[in-house]
Amino acid sequence: MKQTFTLQEKTKQILILLIPILITQLGMFSMVFFNTIMSGRYDSADLAGVAIGASIWNPVFTGLSGILLAVSPIAAQKMGEKNNKEVTSIVKNGLYLSVIIALIVIIAGAILLNPLLNIMDLDSRVQETAFHYLVGLSLGIIPLFSFNVLRSFIYALGKTRIVMIILLLALPINLFLNYVLIFGKLGLPELGGAGGGYATAITYWCILLMTIYVINKMQPYSAFNIFKSIRGFEWSRCKEILKIGVPMGLSVFFETSMFACVTILLSRFDVTTIASYQTALNIVSFLYMIPISISMALTVVVGYEVGSGRNKDAKVYSWLGIYLAMFIALVTGLLVVLFRYEVAGLYSSEPAVIQLTTHFLIFALFFQISDAIQVTAQAALRGYKDVNIAFIITLVAYWLICLPVGFILANYTSFGATGYWLGLTAGLLTAGVFLSIRLVYIQKHRFVESNSY
Numbered sequence: 001m002k003q004t005f006t007l008q009e010k011t012k013q014i015l016i017l018l019i020p021i022l023i024t025q026l027g028m029f030s031m032v033f034f035n036t037i038m039s040g041r042y043d044s045a046d047l048a049g050v051a052i053g054a055s056i057w058n059p060v061f062t063g064l065s066g067i068l069l070a071v072s073p074i075a076a077q078k079m080g081e082k083n084n085k086e087v088t089s090i091v092k093n094g095l096y097l098s099v100i101i102a103l104i105v106i107i108a109g110a111i112l113l114n115p116l117l118n119i120m121d122l123d124s125r126v127q128e129t130a131f132h133y134l135v136g137l138s139l140g141i142i143p144l145f146s147f148n149v150l151r152s153f154i155y156a157l158g159k160t161r162i163v164m165i166i167l168l169l170a171l172p173i174n175l176f177l178n179y180v181l182i183f184g185k186l187g188l189p190e191l192g193g194a195g196g197g198y199a200t201a202i203t204y205w206c207i208l209l210m211t212i213y214v215i216n217k218m219q220p221y222s223a224f225n226i227f228k229s230i231r232g233f234e235w236s237r238c239k240e241i242l243k244i245g246v247p248m249g250l251s252v253f254f255e256t257s258m259f260a261c262v263t264i265l266l267s268r269f270d271v272t273t274i275a276s277y278q279t280a281l282n283i284v285s286f287l288y289m290i291p292i293s294i295s296m297a298l299t300v301v302v303g304y305e306v307g308s309g310r311n312k313d314a315k316v317y318s319w320l321g322i323y324l325a326m327f328i329a330l331v332t333g334l335l336v337v338l339f340r341y342e343v344a345g346l347y348s349s350e351p352a353v354i355q356l357t358t359h360f361l362i363f364a365l366f367f368q369i370s371d372a373i374q375v376t377a378q379a380a381l382r383g384y385k386d387v388n389i390a391f392i393i394t395l396v397a398y399w400l401i402c403l404p405v406g407f408i409l410a411n412y413t414s415f416g417a418t419g420y421w422l423g424l425t426a427g428l429l430t431a432g433v434f435l436s437i438r439l440v441y442i443q444k445h446r447f448v449e450s451n452s453y
Helices: 007-042 044-068 071-080 084-119 124-138 141-156 161-183 194-217 235-266 271-307 311-338 340-347 351-361 364-383 388-412 418-445
Strands: none
Touching (some): 007 044, 007 194, 044 194, 071 271, 071 364, 141 194, 235 271, 235 364, 235 418, 271 364, 311 340, 311 364, 311 418, 340 351, 351 418, 364 418
8 A cells, every 4th residue: 555646646546456356346246146147047946045045144244244344444544554563463353253253153043044934934945945055155154254354454455456366266166166066066966056055165265275375475464474373362452343343244234134124025925026136136236346346445545544644635535436436336227227138137047037127127227326325435434433323324224214115115005026126225325325424524523634533
């Protein structure tokens, strides 16, 4: 990471960080994409089962990973302060937390998964696929959470390309494992959609091992001696991560759990509606990797500038990232609307699923712009380590606007399942507006002359 002086230099700095992060995010998402595509080609019931499984897993993973991603803004500010010893301590304690959190998730899943699926009253094949998909995926929770901590550390150094390379190396492994486990090739059992969970878990272990090797053997990562000793647990460091990370994680959890709740509410519709909604959401989520990647880069650069005491530069970076995300969301949203039939056809060969998916995708444009604003505004606030108000804003927007509006439109108007899309868009737009207002307030009143909090 280096200091920048002009808007052109700042744009270049964001793009240098952004492009590898984007490819990495697309790589991570592609694993879910492969699961969905191959499950859909196997059977529509397996597609619905993977969709239900993913909707349960996503809020858990993203919410808890949000806690661990607090390593990124904290480490970025320490790097800005030139305090490398504290960076090492933060990362090591982040790893301890990742293992503890992963074990809690595994134990909770063993207790709660079956009762949760029973409550949803799913078709028996859909429920069986969802259950075994999540069981397979659980084998990769520890490496996935640990990798997210190490990735945050690497990003805080401004070195995003190496993570991209690791993900690109892992993708062929994941694709191969998906193929042989879902369809039962090379003498392996034919697991259907559930095979995608096992394939993804094995891939996560490969990714973690490659990342550990890089950090141990390559500069500048090896200079921090992250794995020199297993000692170094400090509760004070864990509390520092949790203080920033818990509101971050809860904000992400409120968003993803809201999407999961919509999927659950849609379970009263037929399999075609569930599969079509999840397909449309999968397409939009794929494009969402662009603003989420911008947000990751934004947290790093804003945190680094704040740690260096350059608050004017932090402000410029914040709004540059937001405007860039909005512009890209507008372009990609228009492309999705124009080519919705072709895109929907990639996911399913069933005419009914394709037709309903294209109907849902018409609303993608406004949905994407709203989502781009809220995720980048929230990321800029994380760079300032201002997370508590964002937590409240997202709670209100997602659970007191998104869900009620969507439920009313879906159940008491002629919109039907489409009403949930309108509710989601309304809530995300509300979050984006109020998070932006909070960002203006922080920049105007708390980060003008000094770097004090």
